[in-house]
Amino acid sequence: xxxxxxxxxxxxxxxxxxxxxxxxxxxxxxxxxxxxxxxxxxxxxxxxxxxxxxxxxxxxxxxxxxxxxxxxxxxxxxxxxxxxxxxxxxxxxxxxxxxxxxxxxxxxxxxxxxxxxxxxxxxxxxxxxxxxxxxxxxxxxxxxxxxxxxxxxxxxxxxxxxxxxxxxxxxxxxxxxxxxxxxxxxxxxxxxxxxxxxxxxxxxxxxxxxxxxxxxxxxxxxxxxxxxxxxxxxxxxxxxxxxxxxxxxxxxxxxxxxxxxxxxxxxxxxxxxxxxxxxxxxxxxxxxxxxxxxxxxxxxxxxxxxxxxxxxxxxxxxxxxxxxxxxxxxxxxxxxxxxxxxxxxxxxxxxxxxxxxxxxxxxxxxxxxxxx
Amino acid sequence: xxxxxxxxxxxxxxxxxxxxxxxxxxxxxxxxxxxxxxxxxxxxxxxxxxxxxxxxxxxxxxxxxxxxxxxxxxxxxxxxxxxxxxxxxxxxxxxxxxxxxxxxxxxxxxxxxxxxxxxxxxxxxxxxxxxxxxxxxxxxxxxxxxxxxxxxxxxxxxxxxxxxxxxxxxxxxxxxxxxxxxxxxxxxxxxxxxxxxxxxxxxxxxxxxxxxxxxxxxxxxxxxxxxxxxxxxxxxxxxxxxxxxxxxxxxxxxxxxxxxxxxxxxxxxxxxxxxxxxxxxxxxxxxxxxxxxxxxxxxxxxxxxxxxxxxxxxxxxxxxxxxxxxxxxxxxxxxxxxxxxxxxxxxxxxxxxxxxxxxxxxxxxxxxxxxxxxxxxxxxxxxxxxxxxxxxxxxxxxxxxxxxxxxxxxxxxxxxxxxxxxxxxxxxxxxxxxxxxxxxxxxxxxxxxxxxxxxxxxxxxxxxxxxxxxxxxxxxxxxxxxxxxxxxxxxxxxxxxxxxxxxxxxxxxxxxxxxxxxxxxxxxxxxxxxxxxxxxxxxxxxxxxxxxxxxxxxxxxxxxxxxxxxxxxxxxxxxxxxxxxxxxxxxxxxxxxxxxxxxxxxxxxxxxxx
Numbered sequence: 017x018x019x020x021x022x023x024x025x026x027x028x029x030x031x032x033x034x035x036x037x038x039x040x041x042x043x044x045x046x047x048x049x050x051x052x053x054x055x056x057x058x059x060x061x062x063x064x065x066x067x068x069x070x071x072x073x074x075x076x077x078x079x080x081x082x083x084x085x086x087x088x089x090x091x092x093x094x095x096x097x098x099x100x101x102x103x104x105x106x107x108x109x110x111x112x113x114x115x116x117x118x119x120x121x122x123x124x125x126x127x128x129x130x131x132x133x134x135x136x137x138x139x140x141x142x143x144x145x146x147x148x149x150x151x152x153x154x155x156x157x158x159x160x161x162x163x164x165x166x167x168x169x170x171x172x173x174x175x176x177x178x179x180x181x182x183x184x185x186x187x188x189x190x191x192x193x194x195x196x197x198x199x200x201x202x203x204x205x206x207x208x209x210x211x212x213x214x215x216x217x218x219x220x221x222x223x224x225x226x227x228x229x230x231x232x233x234x235x236x237x238x239x240x241x242x243x244x245x246x247x248x249x250x251x252x253x254x255x256x257x258x259x260x261x262x263x264x265x266x267x268x269x270x271x272x273x274x275x276x277x278x279x280x281x282x283x284x285x286x287x288x289x290x291x292x293x294x295x296x297x298x299x300x301x302x303x304x305x306x307x308x309x310x311x312x313x314x315x316x317x318x319x320x321x322x323x324x325x326x327x328x329x330x331x332x333x334x335x336x337x338x339x340x341x342x343x344x345x346x347x348x349x350x351x352x353x354x355x356x357x358x359x360x361x362x363x364x365x366x367x368x369x370x371x372x373x374x375x376x377x378x379x380x381x382x383x384x385x386x387x388x
Numbered sequence: 389x390x391x392x393x394x395x396x397x398x399x400x401x402x403x404x405x406x407x408x409x410x411x412x413x414x415x416x417x418x419x420x421x422x423x424x425x426x427x428x429x430x431x432x433x434x435x436x437x438x439x440x441x442x443x444x445x446x447x448x449x450x451x452x453x454x455x456x457x458x459x460x461x462x463x464x465x466x467x468x469x470x471x472x473x474x475x476x477x478x479x480x481x482x483x484x485x486x487x488x489x490x491x492x493x494x495x496x497x498x499x500x501x502x503x504x505x506x507x508x509x510x511x512x513x514x515x516x517x518x519x520x521x522x523x524x525x526x527x528x529x530x531x532x533x534x535x536x537x538x539x540x541x542x543x544x545x546x547x548x549x550x551x552x553x554x555x556x557x558x559x560x561x562x563x564x565x566x567x568x569x570x571x572x573x574x575x576x577x578x579x580x581x582x583x584x585x586x587x588x589x590x591x592x593x594x595x596x597x598x599x600x601x602x603x604x605x606x607x608x609x610x611x612x613x614x615x616x617x618x619x620x621x622x623x624x625x626x627x628x629x630x631x632x633x634x635x636x637x638x639x640x641x642x643x644x645x646x647x648x649x650x651x652x653x654x655x656x657x658x659x660x661x662x663x664x665x666x667x668x669x670x671x672x673x674x675x676x677x678x679x680x681x682x683x684x685x686x687x688x689x690x691x692x693x694x695x696x697x698x699x700x701x702x703x704x705x706x707x708x709x710x711x712x713x714x715x716x717x718x719x720x721x722x723x724x725x726x727x728x729x730x731x732x733x734x735x736x737x738x739x740x741x742x743x744x745x746x747x748x749x750x751x752x753x754x755x756x757x758x759x760x761x762x763x764x765x766x767x768x769x770x771x772x773x774x775x776x777x778x779x780x781x782x783x784x785x786x787x788x789x790x791x792x793x794x795x796x797x798x799x800x801x802x803x804x805x806x807x808x809x810x811x812x813x814x815x816x817x818x819x820x821x822x823x824x825x826x827x828x829x830x831x832x833x834x835x836x837x838x839x840x841x842x843x844x845x846x847x848x849x850x851x852x853x854x855x856x857x858x859x860x861x862x863x864x865x866x867x868x869x870x871x872x873x874x875x876x877x878x879x880x881x882x883x884x885x886x887x888x889x890x891x892x893x894x895x896x897x898x899x900x901x902x903x904x905x906x907x908x909x910x911x912x913x914x915x916x917x918x919x920x921x922x923x924x925x926x927x928x929x930x931x932x933x934x935x936x937x938x939x940x941x942x943x944x945x946x947x948x949x950x951x952x953x954x955x956x957x958x959x960x961x962x963x964x965x966x967x968x969x970x971x972x973x974x975x976x977x978x979x980x981x982x983x984x985x986x987x988x989x990x991x992x993x994x995x996x997x998x
Contacts, residue, residue, distance in 0.1 A: 040949045042838060042963040065956045134958075164786075167818055167954070172786060195783040264787040342781060366782065384782040 017081025018106045019053045021073065023097050023118065029071040030091045032228065032252055033062045036069045037087040045132045049087035051105070051114075052130075054080040061133070062087055067221055067256045068136040083107050084133055085114050085125040093123050136255050141239035141246060145208035149229040149236050149249070155190045156226050158201040158379050161348045163219050164194035171261030175222055178214035179205055186210060187378075191266050195384075197345050198269055199352070202378040213242045216259035221245070228252055270382055271368050274361035276334035278307060279374065282358045284328060286350040292316045292324040293343035302386045303343040307362075308336040316343070339365045340388030349381045397515040400462060400491035401540060407488045410547060411438025411536055412556035414493075417485035418531050419564050422446035424467060424478045427528065427571060428587060432561055434577040437553030439536050439544075447528040450501040453508045457520050460495070460512050462487045475686040479651060479697075491515040492543070493536040499529040514539035554579050562606050563652035566645055566679060569602035603630055603679050607643070610636070611677060616722060618680065620715030625684045625707060627715050632677030634669035634720070635974060635981040643677040649689065650681075654698045656925070658682070661709045664930055665716035668937060669972065670979040678716075682708065721971055804961065808968050809983065812960035819951040821960045828987040834960075835951045836976035837967055843944035843977055844970050847937070855887035855936060857902040864900040864912040865893055872920035873898055879923070886932045890916065904932075906939045941977040 033049055041047045050061040058075035061068065093116060097103065101118040107127065116123040147155075156175070164172035176191040186205040191198065228249045229236060237248040246255045293303055296316045306313040310332060315325040339362060349371055350358065357374035371381040394402075408414055415432060422430045425448025435441040451459060451466075458464045465483035468476070489495050490512030500507035509523035537544040547553060558575065565573045569588040576582035585605050588598040604612035615630035632643075646658045658680070666676045690701040702708045804811035809832070810825030821832040868876070876883070877892045887904030900912045915931075922931050949955070955963070967973040967982070976982050 038953075040838075040947060040953070042949060042955070042959045042966070046959075065958055169786060193784065193786060195786045196781055198784070262787075264785070269784045269786075368782075368784065382784075384784060386782065387780045 017051075017053050017083060018078035018104070019058055019075050020078065020102055020104050021058055021075040023094060023099065023101045023103050025073045025075070026103055027091075027094050029060055029073050029251070030087075030094055032071050033060045033069050034087040034091040035227070036062045036064055036067055036224065038064055039088065045084065045128050045134070047086050047088070048084035048128055048133070049090060050082070050084045050130055050133045052082040053077045053105075063134055063136060064220075065134060065136075066218065067224065067254070069224070069252065069254050071252045073251065078106075081107060082130045083114055083127045084130050085127050089125060090116075093125075097121060136244070136257070139241060139244065141241050141244065143208065143212040143241070144237065144239045145206040145212075146235045146237050147203075147206055149232050149234060151203055152225070152236050153229055155201055155203065156222055158352050159190045159192040159199040160219075160222055160226070161352070162192040162194055162197050162199040162381075163222070164192075165219075166194065169195070171216060171259055171263055174216040174218040174259045176214060176216050176263040176266070179209055179212060191263070193264075193266060193269070193382075196342070197349070197384065198266060198382040199349075200266070200270070200380050200382075212240060214263065215240060215242070215245060216261060216263055217245060218256065218259050221254070221256040224254060225249075228254060269368065270380070271361070271363060271370050274363040274367075274370055276307070276337060276362040277332070278312065278360040278362065279331035279357055280312065280328060280360070282350060282353045282356060285358060286347060288314055288326045288328055289343050289346050289350070292326050293347075295322050295324045296343060297321070301343045302340045302388045303346065304338060304340045304388045306336070306338045307332050307334075309333065337362060337365065338388070339369070340386040341369075341383060342386055345383055349383065352379065352381070354379075396462065397491060400487050400515055403462070403484055404488035404492045404540070405543070407482075407484050408492060408536075410556060411442060411553050412560045414438065414442055414489055414533055414536060415444070415557050416560045416564070417480065417489070418442070418444040418533075419561065420479035421485065421531075422448055422529070423564070423568060423571065424480055425449045425529065429572045429574075431574040432557075432576070434554060434557055435579075437547070437550030437579070438557050439547065439550065439553065440534065442533040442536070443530065445528065445530045450499045450504075450507075450527065450529050452501045452504055453520055455501070456497065456499055456508050456510050459497070460486050460490050460510060460517060473692055476691055477686055481692075487512075489533055489536075490517070492539045494534040494538070496532040496534075497529065498523045498525045500525045500527055550579065563645060563647075566603060566606055567647050567650045567652060567681070569598045599628070599679075599681070600630060607677070607679070615677075615679075616719045618678075618715050618719040620711055620718070622711055623707065624688070625682070625704075625711055627680060627682055627711055629678065629680040631680075631716055631719050633974070634666065634676065634972075634979055637670055637674040637676055637979055639674065641675040644675065645679040647679075647681045648691075648700050649683055649686065651691065651697060651700070653700050655700055657702065657705055657709060658712065660925075661712040662716065664709075665713045665720070667930055667934055669720065669975060672934075674979050680712065680716075682712075684708075807965070809964040812957055812964060815955050815960060818954050821955070821963065823960070823964060825985070828985055828990070830983050830985045832964065832967070832983040833951075833976070833981075834949055834953070834955060834963065836980060837973065837982040838948040838963060839941075839944050840973050840976050840982055841963075841966055841970050842948045843941055844972060846940045846944055850936075850940065854885065856905045857884075857887045857889060858905040859902050860900065860912075863893075864916075865897050866900060866913045866916045867897045868917065868920055870895050872924060875923045876916070876920055883932065886936060888916075888932060904936060906936055944977065 030049070037047060037049065046064060052059045052061070053075065054077065056074065056077050057072050058077070059070055059072040061070045063069075094103065097118045104117040105114065106117070107114045112127045113124045114127050116125065159175050163174060166172065172194060174192070178189055179186055180189045180202070181187050186209070187202040188205045188209050189200065189202050191200045193199070225247050228247070232249060234250065239246040239248075243258055243260070244255060245258055246253060289303060292314045293301060293316055295318050296302065297318050297320055302316070304315045306315065310330065312328040312330045312332065313325060314328070315323065317323040353371070353373055354377050355373045355375045359372045359374050361370040361372070363369070365385055365387070368382050368384050371383060373379065407417065411434065415434070415438065419430055419432065422444060425446060427446035427448035429447045431445040433441070433443045455466065463483040465481060467478040467481045473481075486495070491514065494514070495512040496509065498507055498509040507523045507525035508520050510520050511518040537547070554577065558580070561573060561575045565585050572585065572587040574582060574584045585602060588601050600612060600615070603615075611630070611632065614633045614636040616633065618627060618629050618631050620627045641659070644659065644662060646653055646655065646662070648655070648658075662676065662678055662680070670676060688703045691697050693699045693701055801811065805824055805826055808825070809830050810823040812821055812823045814822045815834070816822060819834060821834055823830045823832065873892055873896065876890060876898055880890060883890065887902070887906070888900070889902035890898045890900045893899040898916065900916060903910055903912055919931050973982060
């Protein structure tokens with residue numbers, strides 16, 4: 017194999033690909049990136065067995081070939097090469113090394129045979145649709161914070177993606193919950209989403225996709241089967257296994273009869289919660305919301321340090337109520353509320369509270385209270 | 389004050405101060421006499437921690453009337469037939485024990501020699517001998533020592549509690565019994581239940597199986613399962629015995645039993661060699677369990693160092709040391725991925741419910757299992773006192789806990805299950821790998837195991853490439869004793885291999901020119917002084933190696949899979965397979981086991997099925 021490529025191109029794609037590779041591995045080949053050169057294209061592939069990223073860039077192929085080298089080291093080398101240089105990557109068949117030359121620098125890296133490199137074997141992906149990357153960003157942002165990290169409920173360790181409604185009202189819906197809070201966001205279903213199975217996209221995949229679409233504003237192509245999902249963003253193709261499990265019937269968790277309605281200025285509320293929670297302890301982050309006619313009092317009492325209260329003018333006409341929430345959860349949700357006003361629908365201090373935007377944008381949040 | 393010759397009684401009492409330190413030393417001397425007399429059975433009975441009574445009965449050769457009368461005289465012995473102190477083949481030889489004991493206690497001896505028509509008895513009371521009288525005894529010798537130290541009240545005051553003294557006696561008898569599996573021992577007394585170690589036959593002395601059987605009798609059956617056989621020899625020097633697995637270690641060195649030509653010793657050279665051999669397996673504060681028997685030509689050995697003969701000198705100390713280290717390492721390396729079986733049984737005893745602990749676990753209630761508690765019946769600590777308990781976060785019903793389902797997709801194929809560490813079936817708490825073997829389950833600590841693998845790889849690399857050395861801008865001059873300088877420069881080549889280059893700098897100093905770069909900026913002066921001190925005592929450069937390995941271990945720790953990392957089934961199986969082929973993977977760098985195996989029979993026991 018012999019390839020000549022711009023350092024900047026090489027660096028950009030390696031920076032996408034090497035992130036997937038775990039730093040510490042029990043299987044040596046998983047530390048490597050697969051390099052394939054053919055037909056004036058150079059492609060890189062990295063995997064952690066659950067997730068696979070392939071990126072293809074243009075390059076001048078002197079001689080086609082394929083090999084694998086340690087991903088992090090290759091990335092570090094390219095990163096430190098002088099800007100604007102041409103990089104020549106070369107391997108000969110008889111020695112298990114890859115030579116990297118740029119300017120006056122020369123590196124040789126030990127390679128492992130590409131035949132050992134695991135393949136995710138994507139198989140048939142019967143469902144395919146495209147989404148504007150802005151929508152996908154919004155979808156991830158609004159749900160990601162609620163993904164559970166608890167390994168005993170493995171099926172909650174991702175975002176549940178499925179369709180709801182039918183015909184013209186068909187929606188693409190994303191849901192995440194950790195048992196304390198739940199986030200749900202709806203979009204008009206893109207063409208091709210109809211009939212897709214409900215799938216759970218693992219957290220690591222969500223994070224990687226989020227990074228990939230960070231600085232693009234084009235379209236993202238999504239293909240999926242009941243076991244795998246594939247995102248194509250420009251030249252980058254990310255394929256991932258899905259979580260093999262059944263997402264709980266989350267609909268039962270979303271309250272419908274909550275009759276106490278609180279309307280509050282979102283920015284003001286967020287700052288006030290943040291302020292009073294300063295005195296709360298590391299262990300208990302409870303903040304108490306005391307509601308009476310037109311007034312919300314936020315208070316935190318920490319037996320070890322002190323207490324804090326703050327009053328807010330709000331729209332509230334129902335019976336007075338005291339209810340506690342984890343302040344961090346309130347802040348997580350408030351950060352995702354769009355528009356100026358948030359609506360909280362409460363029932364009693366022991367039941368779930370529904371949080372929405374006053375001008376509905378398709379997102380809703382459910383939060384369980386704390387006993388204070 | 390004029391100079392005068394001391395009375396024989398006084399001389400004996402002074403000698404007794406060295407030979408008879410405490411009741412346990414009386415037992416040692418008398419049992420050694422019995423063994424030297426060719427006994428096949430020795431019964432020991434003590435009372436009051438040996439202070440009130442010590443009675444040793446054997447079935448040895450016995451003594452004739454004349455021998456008996458002479459035996460209680462100072463420097464009288466039947467041993468040393470050629471008066472050759474260079475070749476001592478018996479346990480005793482100094483002819484001091486009986487008169488010494490007789491001078492500080494009430495000693496009574498009854499003995500029957502085959503050539504005599506009946507037995508004879510003699511008594512010595514605080515140095516005063518009685519006449520030899522006829523007595524009744526069918527064979528052997530019975531020695532009784534009563535009221536030990538009554539004639540030297542000062543010594544009596546220095547004795548410890550009865551319990552401590554009787555413990556010391558037990559230790560002495562255990563050591564003697566270990567060295568002679570062919571002899572039956574009984575240890576009885578008011579303060580203990582009688583213990584009998586049956587003879588394992590005359591062949592036991594040469595065969596290792598007899599040795600192991602006796603060691604198992606004494607050290608418990610755990611030792612039998614967790615020891616590897618040690619054997620080695622060169623130039624007439626033989627080492628055999630058993631070495632405990634590193635994971636079967638102890639917090640003190642009391643369980644190290646070292647024998648030279650059948651004599652139990654506490655010799656610095658041997659202790660140091662054992663430590664050196666285990667240096668890579670155990671942290672500094674853990675001690676291995678070993679029973680080592682060194683045999684060599686009596687001419688190569690000087691046992692006449694100390695009256696109690698617990699110290700010896702070897703003519704070729706270096707050979708003894710290197711042979712012990714090599715034999716031990718070879719034995720440990722042979723079975724190196726084994727972890728102690730006691731891990732499993734300790735788990736069993738920790739798991740087994742017992743009547744004492746059950747009621748105390750009142751907090752446990754199946755109704756608050758995380759799998760329960762629906763949305764409507766919000767699971768909250770409603771009874772918790774306000775202000776005291778942490779506020780409880782309510783939760784939705786999100787279904788029952790379920791582990792990662794993917795593992796089921798990997799078949800536990802028979803060929804995987806037949807491997808020593810089996811087929812990975814699950815990872816729990818993102819820290820432990822549970823795998824299934826043909827006859828049980830194995831729980832692996834993923835971080836500890838991977839750390840050891842990385843460490844072993846790093847060590848192999850160091851061996852191949854050598855230790856990189858940093859040249860010092862200004863050589864560090866370290867002032868030392870002349871003897872220390874000699875010791876250091878003598879082994880300069882060995883030190884250089886570990887990255888420390890030094891040379892003599894005048895008679896009383898060394899110049900350190902290069903240091904191991906792995907150790908970073910080090911205080912070479914203090915380090916070299918430590919090293920010299922250690923080498924003076926142990927004649928080895930262990931601290932340097934140990935320190936390098938410590939750095940390597942730290943690097944390995946950072947370079948290995950952490951607890952909390954979710955492993956895929958393929959990764960788990962890869963880890964298990966590598967553990968099987970890597971030496972020393974049974975324990976982590978801190979001497980803890982990297983895995984615990986539970987046999988099916990253990991699990992069945994746990995559930996009372998067996």
